[in-house]
Amino acid sequence: MKDTHSITGAAHTDRNHDSAIKHVTGRADYTDDIAQPEGTLHAYLGVSDVAHATLNGMDLSAVLAYPGVVGVLTAEDIPGVNDISPTGLNDEPVFPTDKIQFHGQPLFAVVAETRDAARRAAELARIDCAPLQHALDPIAAQEAGYPHVTAPLKLERGDVDTAFAGTANRITGRMAIGGQDHMYLEGHIAFAIPGEDDDVIVHCSTQHPSEAQHMVAHVLGVPSNAVVVNVRRMGGGFGGKESQMNLFCAVAAIAAKKYGRAVKIRPDRDQDMTATGKRHDFVVDYDVAFDDAGRIEAVGGTFAARCGFSADLSGPVTDRALFHADNAYFYPHVRLTSRPMKTNTVSNTAFRGFGGPQGVIVAERMIEEIAYATGQDPLDVRKANFYGGEGRNLTPYHQEVDDNIFDRLVSELEDSAAYRQRRKDIVAFNETSPVLKKGIALTPVKFGISFTATWYNQAGALVHVYNDGSIHLNHGGTEMGQGLNTKVAQVVAEAFQVNFERIKITKTTTEKVPNTSATAASSGTDLNGMAALNAVEQIKERLVAFAADHWGVAAELVRFAANQVHIGDLTLTFDAFIKQAYLARVQLSAAGFYKTPKIHWDREKGQGRPFYYYAYGAACSEVTIDTLTGEYRVERTDILHDVGRSLNPALDKGQVEGAFIQGMGWLTTEELWWDDAGRLRTHAPSTYKIPLASDRPRVFNVKLADWSENRELTIKRSKAVGEPPFMLGISVFEALSMAVASVADYKRCPRLDAPATPERVLMAVARMRDGG
Amino acid sequence: MTHRTDIRFILNGTEMSVPDVAASQTLLDYLRLNRRLTGTKEGCAEGDCGACTVLVGRLTDTGLVYAPVNACIRFLASVDGCHVVTVEHLSGADGRLHPVQQAMIDHHGSQCGFCTPGFVMSLYALWMQTPEPTEAQVETAVQGNLCRCTGYEPIIRAAVAVSRYGTPASDHLTTERETMTARLQSLQSDERLVSGPEDDLSVIPSSVDDLADCLLAYPDATIVAGATDVGLWVTKFMRNIGPAIFTAHLNALKTIDHQDTTLLIGAGASYTDCQDALSRHLPHLSRYWDRIAGWQVRNMGTVGGNIANGSPIGDTPPVLIALGAEIVLRRGNARRTIALEKFFVDYGKQDRAPGEFVETIRIPIPGPNTLNAAYKISKRRDEDISSVAVGIQITVEDGRITQSRIAFGGMAATPKRAVAAEDALQGQIWSADVFDAAAKALAEDFAPLSDWRASAEYRMLSAQNLLRRFFLEQDVATTAAVQLETA
Structure with a gap:
């Protein structure tokens, strides 16, 4: 770590993605690359082959009899609430009990010794259902009298009817706009490891670890403090992993607790695309x-x-x-x-x-x-x-x-x-x-x-400075390729005036920062950068007070500059200064917080x-x-x-x-x-x-x-x-x-x-x- | 007869000997699950995204050749006798990054990083072959690699800059070439291999004659050449393909030759293997060829396989039928030759008896009076399955059309000639009106289907317009004006 007159990775400079070397060498670990504990099981979803039907029952005997199958999960195996609706409307079961609502809807999960066995067994279910009429697009749905899934919004300003009545030129038209699949290169995946008591750790590829945590707690019927969700990186998200990972986390966690073994679930690309949502058309x-x-x-x-x-x-x-x-x-x-x-x-x-x-x-x-x-x-x-x-x-x-x-x-x-x-x-x-x-x-x-949703505009961060001067950075945002971790680390490097390399970027985990918002709405850097900066400012404030007191100078004369700290005429390296602060029992860790000002919405x-x-x-x-x-x-x-x-x-x-x-x-x-x-x-x-x-x-x-x-x-x-x-x-x-x-x-x-x-x-x- | 039972190959630097290899065992699962080489990723398991790209080096008639392939739809048994190179093998022993890797880093070529190892492998293969590629060459090399984050621009910039970071001469696959060739030679065997469980048997014949024998012994076996179609039977439909007879190692089935005016293509020749011969003898197919799948698939897939699987949307049958191609089918030591168009009996039904295999494709090299064209329409220009494909061969003598062969794919249950359109041209004076009449006659030839690739209306209209485009293209004055990709 060479100290020079300016720091590496300062704000407003080009800096490579923090994982670039790991990306090009194949050493970046995605969820499917994490070493598995002995005895890890694999789950796979069994899905419907009709778009709309009354579900009368499922004969899963052939599934269970398939070699390598350990068991199946249905709605009855859910210890808590059979619901993963992200907005709390209770309209999205993990597995349905009475009605099939789309072609490809997950109905049950197979748990087997290998993923291959689980996939093959999932095909063997016999679903007893009575098909109903279906409506696939919004026009057909309106014609069929289908309801809204949530309350519509109206925005209005001015006197619209009068304006239209008095106009010379008026055009009406209809435009159909197609949806879009996210086609992130890494598909959905969750990997749950059971712990003692109610505990479970879930490694997964979600943009919203806190929601995944709360959903897993909700379906397991345990408090959120029993569930840890970890995300080191995603192979792309684009919004497709904001709420859609809840299903996979829930299934992996339920299975892990039921069988007392680690359980991984990874749909293949076709199931990923048919069983999870897309851009609205x-x-x-x-x-x-x-x-x-x-x-x-x-x-x-x-x-x-x-x-x-x-x-x-x-x-x-x-x-x-x-x-x-x-x-x-x-x-x-x-x-x-x-x-x-x-x-x-x-x-x-x-x-x-x-x-x-x-x-x-x-x-x-x-x-x-x-x-x-x-x-x-x-x-x-x-x-x-x-x-x-x-x-x-x-x-x-x-x-x-x-x-x-x-x-x-x-x-x-x-x-x-x-x-x-x-x-x-x-x-x-x-x-x-x-x-x-x-x-x-x-x-x-x-x-x-x-x-x-105004309450989403908040973020937390956790920054530790260890007594050797190395820095550990954690915040509530998730890395899906956008370089969020790099940018937030640049903010921290700039604020402490230390080289970028000194900062360890770590996985996002619900253990370190609670109640986070989804990394979404383009807000990752705005929110988490500010929260991290807030944590750094807290630590710096303590450091400045310590330095002023210890060396008897005015606080304004304590300055952080390029891997050094100037205290009046005295200059210490950042490392030496931190060591002094540690010996003087200065708290070198802080939780930062930020909420966006000025916004409101009725x-x-x-x-x-x-x-x-x-x-x-x-x-x-x-x-x-x-x-x-x-x-x-x-x-x-x-x-x-x-x-x-x-x-x-x-x-x-x-x-x-x-x-x-x-x-x-x-x-x-x-x-x-x-x-x-x-x-x-x-x-x-x-x-x-x-x-x-x-x-x-x-x-x-x-x-x-x-x-x-x-x-x-x-x-x-x-x-x-x-x-x-x-x-x-x-x-x-x-x-x-x-x-x-x-x-x-x-x-x-x-x-x-x-x-x-x-x-x-x-x-x-x-x-x-x-x-x- | 004694048989070998262990698949032997070199994985990065290490010689592997794997017993009991099921026919349906994929290379990707083997790498990730058995060897924990997790740098190679699964993105789609159907050979379309390239995240699983690895290099396979094989001894050919011209020496050791490395090609990027999709590990997801490649079967482990098919790498017997090969050198498999994964992304983990790129950095030197000293841990220094490979020129391709350093170029990718310096140009911000990765964002989420999941597609990156696959891109690195494709670019590695390209750099070894063409150290200073043009942008167009890079685009062709990465047709089989999807990236959803970067928009590709930084990857292309990295690819054209790699040579500034190092030359292939100092790359270890070059410096170790002789050693590796010797190591691979020691793995070659003239003994048949039979491996795997009874219900999913892998069979690797020792020669083309042995292939014929194997097929007599296992008449219902799946013949696996490039596995670019059969691979999906396993990864998507979860079928076991055994007993499967693998043919990708049979160099004698890949020969490309010509006798007088006939081009002979061995059924095992990959699309890539054919490229040189096509540009010499059938130049109108060169660009068309580049639009067949992506590079990885072109390195694996074979013309013989594209024909033998009988798909109505295969890229090669329509253009080969238009050329008047024939195929040689072999069973045991008996051979028969039939016109390619006769091979496609009906949807999913081909004129191939149990135990029989396509051995050679015979293509008459067009004479000087013929005009030839091949067109493909797809939703996305590259690496897409055609909604409509057509091969056209017209002979014009003294301003009169004396012969016409027009064959379409995507318009019927099989690749099929447009007989009414051909009749509309036959004997007529070369003119726009005649081609217009031929275009209209297509409505008598075909009643295409609507599906996710195209509607029936679009298929018919674009098919008709392709005949009009053919006419316009022949006139020097209008050639450029109708070609989107003249630049």
Whole structure:
């Protein structure tokens, strides 16, 4: 550990992911890599093969008779409450007792000596059930009179009906927006080790260890203090492991306690994709009024979502869709309603953006509609409707947009991407190119940062300084690849003014920090960075008081600088100083805490300040389509994205690039397809196609808006980065739309549904040519 | 007859001898569960994500060749006589990171890290073959590797930079090449191997003649060449494939040769093995070939297997039927040759008798008057199964179409010729109208299905348009204007 004049891994510097070496050598341990105790058993889920039925009984004798099977778990084996609903609605059993509600629903678990035996045995169950009618999508569900899974939200401002009545131009339309599978490379997994009394330790891959802990306690009927949940790292999460791991943790823990042996459960990819939730698909009916110049006067929207059989997180997801249905634009009069529909499909869940992308894309669809109707460049319509100016800053949920940077952000990107000239060239190209057509679009995103469940906006951390000067860092956030641990350690290194290497990053565990929130809503660094900083400040305060007292100097003269501590004229190395503090019996450990200030939200009224601040970004994408087959290629994308004052520009840029590609995938090749029986047929990478390296834009320029600084007092004035750039993928979708519109001389909005697979593109071209 | 019973291979540096290997035992489970080499990950267990990528080195007619393959759908028995290299073998004895690893770190090529060992292995193989690749070569090399975090950009940057960190000449697989060749030679045997439990027997024939004998002895055996399809029977359908006869080691079944105007491809030749011959004799298939699965699967999968499994959506049958290919089937010492299109009797039914195997594919090399094309439509351009695939061969003499062969995949229960469309072209003057008529005639040839890959309407419309595209492409003036990937 070489001490120099500046520290390694300071805040605002590029720093490799803390596990990079372990990643590339294969030495990073994921849950499935942890050495297993002697006698570890393996569980596997047995699932339904009908979408909706009355469950009369299960004959599991053949399962039990299979060689290697130790036992089965059904609802009767649950010692506590048969429920893993994350919001406490009691609508999601571990195993159902009377009704099957979707194709692929877990009905029981087999526990066997090997995973192979458990998998094979799970196929042998005979399920006695009486099929019922099923509804798979939100429209079918509405027609069948299905209920909402959770209370809908209404956001309203202004006088909507009058505004619509008095308008010259009005367009109504419907947009279908597909869902998305997370396709994290590491699937779900939980590994439970029983202990004495009620104790159980669960290693798993969850974004929400505290919830997993509470759920395991809940199903075991024991207090939370008996359950420890550990997460060192996940092989990707993206929201798919926020609540969905509860099932696997519950099954592993119940089995471990029942058999007194360690139990691991890992579904294969197909079961992972069929038995766990995804991004919600939406069908949105929109209604927009605007003046002749294309300025919006009123907006109406009904957002019906496929929620699946239970609520899970559908309430806050559909809420967030409404919160983002304005995107960058001021709606003078607005009424937005959510319809979180129950369907006979797997219960949908969190996914990067959490409903926000489905809201944003509808705002952009309305912009497109106006642009084609008024014969303008969509970018001009966008600009005409941006928030900003007298009386044009209030969102549909009555929060003031007071940190808007669109003018600078968008004009910089417009210039650096040469948008205007390229658009001109593309229009000219399309006139003379009979088969290939090009499109270009520059789309903005504004994304609200904070959990809308206000109590989630809290975090804890635990920092120990050992008497050799080494530092142990723990916080409530989980590492899923985003570099959270690296960034938080940078904050700690900066605050103590010590080298990054001195800080030991450890697994997230409910033993060290209790009652944590999910690592979600892009908030990981904002919350946990602040909590860790708070812990460091507490320790430093004690150290400063000790130094001032011990060496008789004023507290202001005690300074931490580059692995040293200056006390008046005296300089000690950090190690030597810590040793002195230890000998003087200074407490060298602290629990830090943080809660986001200023936010509040009244859901009944649809008013408040749900977001602490907004993150902004914009992307410009160019595509070429083949009007014979609908195939396409993304030629170029330019991105300018706002992360405030970046804690780690290299990692933030990685988040922006990755989120863009994932967002593009959502809107292009990633298609979820259920057959009429309710069976998901795109259930593994062979059938579900996420982007490949060759799908990324041929030219890809990504830049952080390095001049931006968070106006609020966030950690080092940075901004959250996980979700906002996901929506930059919408630029690809809109560029495809323009290319399609070219075949009818840009006179009509092509109304592409998402995802814009080659098939949808070709069919839209055919529709435009037919005048439909 | 005496048989060997132990599978022998070299795992990283160590010679392994494993008795009693069930046919359905996968290499990945063996590595992770039996050897606790947990750097190799399971992402999908179907050969699509690449997280399980390892290198398999095998002695071929041209020496020791390493190729990245998917350990998840590779069977342990099939690595008999091979060198298996996992990510744990990359760092030197001194613990120093490999150039590929260091490049990945320096370019922030990992985020969650779960796909990373697989990428490292694919990039390692690429660097050994092409130390200074272009971006396009990197993209082709990692078609079989999914990353959900990075968006690939930093991985590509790392891949093109690897040569700045070291050269393949100093890599230990290069420096130890002779030693390793000798070690592998000592593992080769001319004795048949039979291993594993009665109900899941592994059989490794000692030669192609022995393969014919094995098939007579076990007429209902599963023939496992690349295992890129059969692997899924185990990992997805949990079927035992035994008795299984493994053929990937039979170099004599991989020969690629030509007699006069016929290209002869051994049924065991992998897609990768065929690439050189295709670019020489059938250049219109070069780019099409690169869109078959990912690199790992192209290294394992065989043309013979793609034909023999009878899938209606296999990539090679339509283009080979259009070329007028024949296959040679062998049973014992008896051989028969049939037109490839006759092999596909019905969905799931092929003209192959018990004990019979595809030995050779015979492809007439197109004459100078023929125009040839191969197209594939899929939801994602690379590493996807086709919704529609077509091979087209048209002979034009004096401006008149004298012969046409058009075969589609994805349009019917088997790969099938478009007879009505061919008739619409036959004898006609080369013109857009004629191709339009042929396109319309496809409606008489096919009534495609709707499924998760494509709707019936899209299949029909894009199939028709592919004939129109073929016409446009032949005219120099419009060629570039219809090709999305001319850049």
